[in-house]
Amino acid sequence: MIEPLDRQLLTAIQQGLAITPRPYTELAEKLALSEQDVVTRISNLKRSGLIKRFGIIVKHRRLGYRANAMVVWDIPDALVDELGQRISQQPFVNLCYQRPRQGEIWPYNLFCMIHGKSREVVEAQLQTLISECGLETFNYEVLFSRRCFKQCGAIYPASQG
Amino acid sequence: MDAIDRQLINLLQEGLPICPAPFRDLATQLELSEAEVIERLKMLLADGTLTRFGPMYHAEQMGGALTLAALKVPTERFDAVTEIVNAFPEVAHNYQRTHELNMWFVLATETPEQVDVVIAAIQAQTGLKVYNMPKQREYFVNLKLDA
Numbered sequence: 259m260i261e262p263l264d265r266q267l268l269t270a271i272q273q274g275l276a277i278t279p280r281p282y283t284e285l286a287e288k289l290a291l292s293e294q295d296v297v298t299r300i301s302n303l304k305r306s307g308l309i310k311r312f313g314i315i316v317k318h319r320r321l322g323y324r325a326n327a328m329v330v331w332d333i334p335d336a337l338v339d340e341l342g343q344r345i346s347q348q349p350f351v352n353l354c355y356q357r358p359r360q361g362e363i364w365p366y367n368l369f370c371m372i373h374g375k376s377r378e379v380v381e382a383q384l385q386t387l388i389s390e391c392g393l394e395t396f397n398y399e400v401l402f403s404r405r406c407f408k409q410c411g412a413i414y415p416a417s418q419g
Numbered sequence: 420m421d422a423i424d425r426q427l428i429n430l431l432q433e434g435l436p437i438c439p440a441p442f443r444d445l446a447t448q449l450e451l452s453e454a455e456v457i458e459r460l461k462m463l464l465a466d467g468t469l470t471r472f473g474p475m476y477h478a479e480q481m482g483g484a485l486t487l488a489a490l491k492v493p494t495e496r497f498d499a500v501t502e503i504v505n506a507f508p509e510v511a512h513n514y515q516r517t518h519e520l521n522m523w524f525v526l527a528t529e530t531p532e533q534v535d536v537v538i539a540a541i542q543a544q545t546g547l548k549v550y551n552m553p554k555q556r557e558y559f560v561n562l563k564l565d566a
Contacts, residue, residue: 260481268481274473277460279440279453293439300474301437308480313434315471321428328516328523339556346558356556357487364489364520364550401516401523407501 260308263289267299268308319406323373325380328401330366331393332359338368344391345370350383366399377402420468423451427459428469435472484531485511486553488538489520490545497521503544509537520550 260268266289275281282296289296303309318326333341338356345368346354353371372387374380380402388394426449436444442460446453463469478485492500497515504510504524513524528534538549 271473274471277457308477309474310477311475314431314469317470320468342558346560351560354558355554357552360550401518403514405515407513
């Protein structure tokens with residue numbers, strides 16, 4: 259259970275931290291805490307895993323990462339954990355999840371994301387992935403993104419008690 | 420964006436130091452002044468290179484839920500369906516992708532039950548089946564992109 263004060267704190271910082279020399283002072287005042295209390299609470303929330311990352315959300319397209327491929331695999335259930343762990347260790351893999359198959363239209367159960375500066379780079383990385391992880395015998399598909407309609411970072415409303 | 424901005428972005432992707440004066444801390448590491456770090460960060464936010472500065476929460480631990488879902492949208496209806504789907508505040512990302520399932524979006528809701536409610540609403544408004552693919556297992560990766 260999240261303490262009410264922590265929840266208030268999470269709500270207050272979710273839209274982003276003030277970019278000022280002492281970003282926590284105003285926040286502390288609002289919540290009637292000391293600046294050090296705010297910093298300690300945020301550190302604890304980070305340590306507990308509730309705050310997954312505390313930093314920046316980068317627009318990958320702006321950094322020149324124009325090719326964004328979702329690569330999906332049909333892996334026997336008994337092997338999915340082992341291969342998922344192996345895939346996630348490749349430095350160019352950004353996300354790796356096991357998800358449920360959807361029948362005929364979608365037989366894939368392992369998803370990973372590769373961001374690259376061009377399709378050619380992504381395709382070369384995929385070949386590396388296949389040979390490094392021993393994926394030669396499994397069916398896969400590569401879904402490149404054509405357009406991005408919305409990317410707001412997963413801002414999560416913390417308003418609920 | 421210059422070499423210093425790139426250094427700053429790479430450093431920040433490892434996380435912001437959690438301390439009373441985090442930008443002074445970064446400035447020391449980069450051998451810049453605190454004022455310059457602040458100025459550069461404001462520029463990078465203003466020009467859209469960085470979308471947000473702050474925390475990313477663990478949705479499930481917060482009591483909420485995340486899922487990835489897909490639609491098979493007929494080409495001629497693509498723009499209209501995009502408009503319907505993006506109007507839902509729970510839709511966090513939405514990409515057109517090269518597959519029969521051609522629209523892929525992430526839903527972030529405050530409670531697990533709301534995922535089903537939002538999916539039912541999207542199905543009702545679009546007349547299309549939503550393929551819901553919540554994660555069953557996450558394999559941890561290094562999330563850093565070289566700037």
